Structure formats: structure tokens, C-alpha cells
Amino acid sequence: MIDMLVAAAVCPCPPLLVPEVASGAAPELDALREACGEAVAELLAAGPELLVLVGGGPQAEVWTEGGVGSFHRFGVNRAVRLPSGGVDGPELTPALTVGAWLLERAGTELPTHACAVPADAPAERMLGLGAxxxxxxxxxxLLVLGDGSACRTLKAPGYLDERAAGYDAEAARALGAADTEALAALDPQLASELLVAGRAPWQVLAGAARGRGLGGRLRYDEAPYGVGYFVASWS
Structure with a gap:
């Protein structure tokens, strides 16, 4: 058996994905929650022996012996842990905390590592990390956490940028087609200007999947709060 990526799930990571955080607005993201659940289920059905969460963070950081994240900053007394971690470990970034919640929701106990990557990480470094x-x-x-542009509408966190829809459309197409070269070519500078949180994690996925012959399926592509949210399965 050769070392290889057998499957991946791509999900956005808004804290509102967690019903306790969303509270009264929770039903608004039911379709997104369902798509994420299906993507994680397909990932687990592929029979991985090791899961790795990849998401944004202020600096490059890895968790191999467990990790814990919480939603306390959103006024919710709720903590989640990486599956199979022997100890709590360092605190997970917000993106990875949402990923740990998705795995907890799926009920898996597979060995799980986590990797945080900064938003300004060079593309080549992310591709090498993925490999x-x-x-x-x-x-x-891989469970890859990241949002598209936060500049899709006038009420979006980054206000409206006319370039955002096109950037997100290309990202969604690439994620749905498992197009590693298109993901590798995403422009870090433009991603920064458009507040795209998923660019670096997606390029980690591209590096991990290069030459593996995986197929993709786009499960969700919407911008409910002016932020692009995509869910995809690669297997």
C-alpha cells in the first residue's frame, strides 16, 4: 500500500454552522448543515485510517496529540475536541473548531490531526504541505475548512466587490471538478483583497490530491450572508 489521499471533504467554517451559536437563525443554514454532513459521511465511507483537518489560523500550527476548541467567544458554553486525541492539546483555531464539531456530529473516533495555515501563506508552500x-x-x-469571498453583497462583511462573484465561481468550479491545477493557480493577492479565507486550505488540498485521480462533486454553492460557502466531496 502506498501513502495516499483517498478522499476529502471541503466545507465552509462559519460559527453559525453550529446551531447553538446560530440560535434563532439556525434554520437559515439547515441546507448547508445537511450538505456538510453528507460530505463528511462520504469522507468517512472512503475508509481513511487517518483524518487531517486543514483550516485557517493566525500562524502555521499542527495538532497531532489532540486539541480542543470552544464557542465561548460567541456566548455559547460548548467545547469540542479532536477525535481520538489522548489529551486536550493546544486550543484549535475557530476554523478547526468548526471542523472538530463536524467530526463530532458524525460520530467518528478515527485518529485525527489538524493543521492551521495563515491566510498569506505562499501557494507553493501550501502545495508542498498538502503533499x-x-x-x-x-x-x-482531509476535511478542508474555508470560506469564499466575504465581499459578495453590499451587506457582506467586506462590502461588495464586483470581482468576488467571478473569483468564487472559479473556486466553486475547481472544487466541484477536483481541478487541482486550477486551485493551485488561485491568486493569493486577489484572495486577500476579496477576503477569501479558503484559498490557502484549498491549495493544501490541491497539493495532497495531485496525481491521485480523485473525482469531485459540488454539493453546495451559495452566499447567504454575502460570503461564499462551498461544500464539495472528492473521492
């Missing part, structure tokens, strides 16, 4: 993650075990599964 390294794919070699961690014979059968690796």
Missing part, C-alpha cells in the same frame, strides 16, 4: 499530509498514512482523508 506531505497525503504521505502521513496509507489512507489519508
Amino acid at each position: 506531505g499530509l497525503a504521505a502521513l498514512a496509507d489512507r489519508v482523508g
Whole structure:
């Protein structure tokens, strides 16, 4: 058996995905929650022996012996842990905390590592990181957390930028087609200007999946709060 990526799930990571955080607005994201659940289920069904969460963070950081995240900053007394972690470990970034919640919701106890990548990380470094993650075990599964542009509408966190819809459309197409070269080519500078949180994590996925022959399926592509949210399955 060769070390390889066998499947991946791509999900956005707004804290509002967690019903307790969304509170009265929770039903607005039911379709997104369902799509994320289906993507994670397909990831687990592929039979990985190691899961790796990849999401944004202020600095490059890895968790291999467990990690804990909480939603306390949103006024919710709720904590989540990486599956199978022997200890709590360092605090997870907000993106990885949402990922840990998705895995908890799926009920998995598979060994799980996590990796945070900064928004300004160079593309080539992310591609190399992905290749390294794919070699961690014979059968690796990735759960990749990241949002599209936060500049899709006038009420979006970053206000309206006319370039945002086109950027997100290309990202969604690439994620749905498992197009590693298109993801590798996403422009970090433009992503920064458009407040795209998912660019670096998606390029980690591209590096992990290069040459693996995986197929993709886009499960969700909407911008409910002026932020692009995509869900995709690669297997």
C-alpha cells in the first residue's frame, strides 16, 4: 500500500454552522448543515485510517496529540475536541473548531490531526504541505475548512466587490471538478483583497490530491450572508 489521499471533504467554517451559536437563525443554514454532513459521511465511507483537518489560523500550527476548541467567544458554553486525541492539546483555531464539531456530529473516533495555515501563506508552500499530509498514512482523508469571498453583497462583511462573484465561481468550479491545477493557480493577492479565507486550505488540498485521480462533486454553492460557502466531496 502506498501513502495516499483517498478522499476529502471541503466545507465552509462559519460559527453559525453550529446551531447553538446560530440560535434563532439556525434554520437559515439547515441546507448547508445537511450538505456538510453528507460530505463528511462520504469522507468517512472512503475508509481513511487517518483524518487531517486543514483550516485557517493566525500562524502555521499542527495538532497531532489532540486539541480542543470552544464557542465561548460567541456566548455559547460548548467545547469540542479532536477525535481520538489522548489529551486536550493546544486550543484549535475557530476554523478547526468548526471542523472538530463536524467530526463530532458524525460520530467518528478515527485518529485525527489538524493543521492551521495563515491566510498569506505562499501557494507553493501550501502545495508542498498538502503533499506531505497525503504521505502521513496509507489512507489519508482531509476535511478542508474555508470560506469564499466575504465581499459578495453590499451587506457582506467586506462590502461588495464586483470581482468576488467571478473569483468564487472559479473556486466553486475547481472544487466541484477536483481541478487541482486550477486551485493551485488561485491568486493569493486577489484572495486577500476579496477576503477569501479558503484559498490557502484549498491549495493544501490541491497539493495532497495531485496525481491521485480523485473525482469531485459540488454539493453546495451559495452566499447567504454575502460570503461564499462551498461544500464539495472528492473521492
